[in-house]
Amino acid sequence: MAFQYPDFGLTAEQRRFAVRGHYYEFPGMDGERGEIWCYTDRTSYRHGETVTFHVSGTSRSFSLRIDRDGATETNVLTKNNLDCRWQDTPDQCSVDGCGWQPTFEIAIDDSWPSGAYRATLTAQGRDGSEISCSHLFIVAPRESLKSGRILQVAATGTWLAYNTWGGSNAYQGITGPNRDQYATAVSTQRPWCRGFVTLPAGAPRVPIEISLPPKTVPRYPHMEWAFATGHSKKYASAGWASYDSHFFRWAERAGYEVDLCSQHDLHFRPDILAGYDCAVFVGHDEYWTWEMRDAVDNYVDAGGHAARFAGNFMWQTRLEDEGRRQVCFKYRARSEDPVYQAGNVTRATNSWEAPEIGRPGALTFGLNATRGVYAGWGGCAPRGARGFPVYRPEHWAFSGTGIYYGDLLGADSHVFGYEVDGLDYEIRGGLPFPTEGSGAPDGLEVLALGLASQVEESADMAAEDQFLSDEDGRFTAETLFGEASDENLEKVKRGNGMIVNFPRGKGEVFHAGSCEWVAGLLRRDPIIEQVTANVLDRYLRPGKSK
DSSP: OOSSOOOOSOOHHHHHHHHHSOOOOOTTTTGGGOOEEEEESOSEEOTTOEEEEEEEESSSEEEEEEEEESSSEEEEEEEEEEEOOOOOOOTTHHHHOOOOOOOEEEEOOTTOOSEEEEEEEEEEOTTSSEEEEEEEEEEOOOSSOOTTOEEEEEOHHHHHHHOOTTSOOSSSOSBTTTTOBOOSEEESSSOOOTTSSOOOTTOOOSSOOSOOOTTOOOOOHHHHHHHHHTOOTTTTTSSIIIIIHHHHHHHHHTTOOEEEEEHHHHHHOGGGGTTOSEEEEEEEOOEEEHHHHHHHHHHHHTTOEEEEEEEOOOEEEEEEGGGTEEEOOGGGHHHHOHHHHHTOGGGOSSBTTOTTTOOOTHHHHSOBGGGOOEESBTTBSTTSOSSEEBSOTTSGGGTTSOOOTTOEETTTTTOSOEEBOBOOEEEETTEEEEOTTSOOOTTOEEEEEEEEESSOOOTTSOGGGOSSTTHHHHHHHHHHHSOOOHHHHHHHSEEEEEEEEEEETTEEEEEEOBTTHHHHHHTTOHHHHHHHHHHHHHHSOTTOOO
8 A cells, every 4th residue: 555645736725626615517617628528307317208408518519439337338329410509608507507408308218227328528628628527317117027136226326415516415515605615506407527437447436546645635536636636526425437437337247136216216206116125325325315214114014125235324314396406404504494483393304313214224334424524635544444343243234254353354445535424333242232222223233333523623633734623523412412512522423334134024234334344346446346246145035136
């Protein structure tokens, strides 16, 4: 492992701006060179439905290529000389949508398997060089073929929350009277930001990939790379390219039959889970509606199996305008979310662990986000365990791995981070158990456990170089205890990430609570591959596994 940060050719001032500054994609950003952008009217489609593309570009025509992004890249459609024109975009398009007129339509061919389809648009820039953009849409599964198959639910709610295109997302923005607030609602009717659909090999992931010598100040290489290469600041925090794609490709290459749907499908068509032996959730999977959780809970209670290789189950959202707008007031929910004033506080778009909502994430997936959250990036456990310390190696999930008590699972591929989910716990006889007030479901076993933090604490890291600081820790303190005081911060700032397994109703849940589990699949870590296969094979019906 390297001992020096990669050099992306930035000055110290540029590196600081890459972390502290707010930058994003907007129409006209590429200046005289010209540009092309597109989005589709929905995130997913069934066979026989029509995909409507909305395109805006500086050229008069463009070419389109659509490929299925699975175990192999398969071209399904190519078109040339499609008409193109520049379309004006509203200032608050991140919230209200771009409002571009439709450019062309395609019907989903019956021969296209369920999966992710990447649309690549290319045209000639004003200087004669090629300009391009990428978009992604999902083809949902057929109704007839489910038994023995895996349904992967893409974390599209998190994609929407992090999408920076147009200026605002759920973290930073150009909303509010001073144009400096994050958006409490984001639209699907805009392009995905650069880096969400496709990435070049070697694009840094969020966790620090160098071994930090003593007194080395933590940095954020992924943000530096994004600034240096013109990608979205949030490319490594969400999206198909950084997370969901790695499980989907790995599973197909390993011989599993995998279908794909969006969280919008889960919300509006909860019966989409019925008939599947195993539902999978991966990567950074932070934003859910109440209805999505109902769909999973009912599925597992009826005998389904949920495998979550993902981290940070944090926020409740609402979908409006037939799913075209996702609402999440987050830190401002108690003061601004209208459902508080309307009295229906359980649907407030706050953290799931807020007492007034009364539905902690542990009730569905066994773990809570606020007992995480950060590991291996910035000043949060920068020299901590890069894998899960194992406590119960005899569990069926570890069969065939040769792993022992106290070993680090996935340390070589760095599967622990950058956001993890956990529980309040105690150690008895050298083994972790959920505390009585943790909210853990009955029968939950803690298989592995590593340390995380909600606060960047370092005498060597100047405040102006911190991205996380203690803001999230203080929010958690206020959420759980009513006040963001130093005393309450002390109660919540030390977190953890766990792997757990528990029965629910007639079904079962396995949860490896880390965003970076997919890094082990991407990097072909044999032990991570074995554990993943153990879970999938158990949850698929006998004789129906790979």
